[in-house]
Amino acid sequence: MKTLKSSFFPxxxxxLFAGLIFSGCHKGAQQNQTPSLDTxxxxxxxxxxxxGELRLPDQxxxxxxxxxxxxxxxxxxxxxxxxxxxxxxxxxxTETDYTCTGACTQGCDVFYIRGHFGCSQCEPGTISCTGxxxxxSGLEGYGFVDLKQGIHFVKDTQEIHSLFDPPNGLFDIPAVxxxxxxxxxxNYGQPQPDFSRxxxxxxxxxxxxxxxxxxxxxxSGQLRSDVSVDQLIDASSWYCHCDEGNxxxxxxxxLGYKMCKKGGCTxxxxxxxxxxxxxx
Numbered sequence: 340m341k342t343l344k345s346s347f348f349p350x351x352x353x354x355l356f357a358g359l360i361f362s363g364c365h366k367g368a369q370q371n372q373t374p375s376l377d378t379x380x381x382x383x384x385x386x387x388x389x390x391g392e393l394r395l396p397d398q399x400x401x402x403x404x405x406x407x408x409x410x411x412x413x414x415x416x417x418x419x420x421x422x423x424x425x426x427x428x429x430x431x432x433t434e435t436d437y438t439c440t441g442a443c444t445q446g447c448d449v450f451y452i453r454g455h456f457g458c459s460q461c462e463p464g465t466i467s468c469t470g471x472x473x474x475x476s477g478l479e480g481y482g483f484v485d486l487k488q489g490i491h492f493v494k495d496t497q498e499i500h501s502l503f504d505p506p507n508g509l510f511d512i513p514a515v516x517x518x519x520x521x522x523x524x525x526n527y528g529q530p531q532p533d534f535s536r537x538x539x540x541x542x543x544x545x546x547x548x549x550x551x552x553x554x555x556x557x558x559s560g561q562l563r564s565d566v567s568v569d570q571l572i573d574a575s576s577w578y579c580h581c582d583e584g585n586x587x588x589x590x591x592x593x594l595g596y597k598m599c600k601k602g603g604c605t606x607x608x609x610x611x612x613x614x615x616x617x618x619x
Contacts, residue, residue: 380450380451380452381401381403381410381449381450381451382401382451383400383401384398384399384400384401385397385398385399385400385401385412386398387454388451388454388455388456389454389455389456390412390435390437390456390472391472392583392605392606393475393481394503395412395414396414396415396418396483396485396503397415398415399412399413399414399415400412400413401413403449405438406448407448407449408438408439408440408447408448408449409436409437409438409439409449410436410437410438410449410456411434411435411436412434412435412436412437413433413434414432414433414434414483416487417485417486417487418483418484418485418486418487418549419431419432419433419483419484419486420432420433420435420475420481420482420483421481421482421483421484421506421508421509421512422475422478422479422480422481422482422506422507422508423478423479423480423481423506423507423508423511424477424478424479425477429508429511429512430478431484431512432474434474435472435474435475436472436473436474437449437456437470437471437472438470438471438472438473439458439459439468439469439470440468440469440470440471441458441461441466441467441468441469442461442466442467443461443462443463443466443468444462445461445462446459446460446461446462446468447459447460447461447466447468449470456470457470458470479507479601480506480507480508480600480601481506481507482503482504482505482506482507482509482550482601483503483506483549483550484503484505484506484509484512484515484548484549484550485503485548485549485550486514486548487549488546488548488549489518489548490518490519490522490545490546490547490548491545491546492543492544492545492546492554492566492571492572493543493544493545493546493551493571493572494570494571494572496572498546499544499551499572499611502546502549502550502551503549503550503551504550504551504599504607504608504609505547505550505551505552505598505599506550507600507601509547509548509550509598510593510594515547515548516594518548519547519594519595519596520594523594523595525563525564526556526562526563526564526566527562527563527595528563530594531594532595534555534595539557539558539559540555540556540557540558541555541556541558541573541575542554542555542556542573542574542575542577542597543556543568543571543572543573543574544571544572544574545596547596547598550598551598551609552596552597552598552609553574553577553596553597553598553609554595554596554597555595555596556568556571574609574611576612577609577610577611577612578590578609578610579599579600579607579608579609579610580599580607580608580609580610581604581606581607582604582606582607582608583604583605583606586604587601587602587603587604587607588600588601588602588604588607588608589602
């Protein structure tokens with residue numbers, strides 16, 4: 340098991356994170372599409388916002404620094420961006436940043452448009468302006484975890500769309516593994532049930548600290564808890580899918596759960612059967 344760094348303070352690395360580099364706009368045919376450089380257009384509180392492929396938690400707050408060339412994102416209390424560093428340690432960030440850099444004296448600031456962040460053009464427009472997140476550059480397999488939410492079965496299909504794609508190191512967090520074992524005790528009477536007869540179980544949707552995972556329940560019979568298994572959202576046909584990057588997006592299972600684990604895939608998530616979901 341990977342080690343967990345005890346501090347929850349942000350972890351900052353120097354190298355650029357290639358997955359979050361954006362080119363600035365250029366003058367000419369694209370000039371009319373250049374967003375305003377007015378940093379007041381960046382909301383103080385974000386809803387439905389993305390940083391590259393990373394969906395930021397709703398109610399994330401922004402802090403504009405360095406005259407508009409940097410935006411710092413402060414996550415809501417209890418929500419952490421979890422990733423694995425080059426030494427194999429789990430890092431839990433309470434904030435991250437996005438900075439635009441270029442060899443120009445004017446322009447090259449962060450802008451926000453239609454839910455996404457990018458970099459404005461330099462002046463003159465022939466000079467490149469790119470953005471990066473230094474605090475994400477040394478992390479792999481990262482994603483958000485909401486330690487306030489705990490674990491529960493998902494019964495409302497709308498809740499599924501609000502859940503995060505889990506970080507690779509989710510179960511390297513002691514509190515998460517302990518909570519999963521307690522969840523098993525509630526449902527099966529033991530922390531590590533025997534699921535070797537896989538054909539006797541089906542997968543259902545579970546909210547695991549704000550992340551979407553599946554969990555095994557009996558095809559026949561009931562759980563020890565008072566949950567009625569026939570009222571749970573069936574996830575038997577769901578599978579891991581890479582939306583962007585290479586195809587290295589694989590399922591990881593254990594303790595009754597299944598989640599999608601990122602490899603070289605930059606957008607690895609659970610593929611949901613929307614038709615089946617709408618019938619629930």
